[in-house]
Amino acid sequence: MRSVVERLVAPFAVDRRVLALAGARMADGIGNSFLIIVIPLYVTSGVVGGTAFGLGESLLIGVILSLFGFLNSSFQPFTGRLSDRLGRRKPFILVGLAGLAMTNVAYVFAETYLSLLVIRGLQGVSVAFIIPSSVALVNELATTGDRGGNMGVYNTFRLIGFGAGPAVAGAVVSRGPYALPGDLAVSGFDAAFYVATITATISYGMVTVLVSDPESTAANAGADLSIPILDRTGPNLLDPIFTLGVASFFMATAIALFATIQPQVNARLEQGATWFGLQFAGFIIAQVALQTPIGRACDRYGRRPFIVTGMALLIPTTLVQGFLLSSALMFVARLFQGIAAAMVFAPSLALAGDLAGEGESGSKLSVLTMAFGYGIAVGPLSSGALVRFGFETPFVFGTALAVLGTILVYTQVEETLETTVPVPVIGDD
Known part of the structure; x- marks a missing residue:
């Protein structure tokens, strides 16, 4: 066996x-x-x-x-x-x-x-x-x-x-x-x-x-199970795990906006439930396909490049959903939003795991899982409240959160791998 x-x-x-x-x-x-x-x-x-x-x-x-x-x-x-x-x-x-x-x-x-x-x-x-x-x-x-x-x-x-x-x-x-x-x-x-x-x-x-x-x-x-907000030992203002938690909350809120406005999406795109189901699934398809290869890649090339790139990609892929008029393009947008989230989630957990000391994993990593869960809960409520001000409003709100999250991880999170393999550039010998 x-x-x-x-x-x-x-x-x-x-x-x-x-x-x-x-x-x-x-x-x-x-x-x-x-x-x-x-x-x-x-x-x-x-x-x-x-x-x-x-x-x-x-x-x-x-x-x-x-x-x-x-x-x-x-x-x-x-x-x-x-x-x-x-x-x-x-x-x-x-x-x-x-x-x-x-x-x-x-x-x-x-x-x-x-x-x-x-x-x-x-x-x-x-x-x-x-x-x-x-x-x-x-x-x-x-x-x-x-x-x-x-x-x-x-x-x-x-x-x-x-x-x-x-x-x-x-x-x-x-x-x-x-x-x-x-x-x-x-x-x-x-x-x-x-x-x-x-x-x-x-x-x-x-x-x-x-x-x-x-x-x-x-x-x-x-072990010491405190969750600091400020960075007490590093060069930055905020603790990196707390920062990743905030960024995870912003990301989860942005990706969950789509779920509860199905009637408005279908009316705007003049589509049925089948198309909406495909668009909703597009995000998950990207996640399933990319979580493992991106996780392994961040073991080789470092955690931070993937997290920063993923948060940056979240900005246009969220914003564009508020202005599209094509069912097929909405599916593509959701697919690329899933790619953005895949670039953030596994590398963020890995980076937080690198920083967690022995016996601290439950406390430290729960910051990220808690924040993500709150975002998944807040996102649908936000879109339901904001869509009355215009179809694009929830997505503009999610985009603003993605911008803040990108700034935070870029300025407050450092790489944890001591040695990383440089990402190859096309054209290099």
């Missing part, structure tokens, strides 16, 4: 535990992204009722979906720091996956809007146990020379799961009910919730069997 696993791992050139963890995150990502599609349909289906707190359906859906992101991001610094204190990663991941599985099946019994809010909130807390501990574990299983590649592989698998879920969620719901033996039937909604439960359970099993904490994690528990 071990030889089989090693042969599977070989093409990715990562620790087998990293690949197993990446596979587990892919599985739970499928189930969790299922709910992004299913919950709005569930709210509008008439299956649930009760008080809506005076909110319209659209706003209620936004609150339910955003609650996950806000709680998830808010709890990450605490779970990341606690995992550092205890010197354990795997138990935190398992607690989170167990919570995710139980809350997924709880949707089957939800009959009120309040119960949906509670369940989605608990899911956010559950995932807060998973993300910082997973990223910290990947960081600790890597070395300076392969940290970017490890982060790239991990993020690639996670994004495959995130992208695959929405692609089939609608079909699972629409094709229900499903007949079972004994004249029983399962509705399309219940089937979707069961699928999400099964994927979380599969992830739990994979982590239990295939993932273990490195000995150094426990040995270095209880």
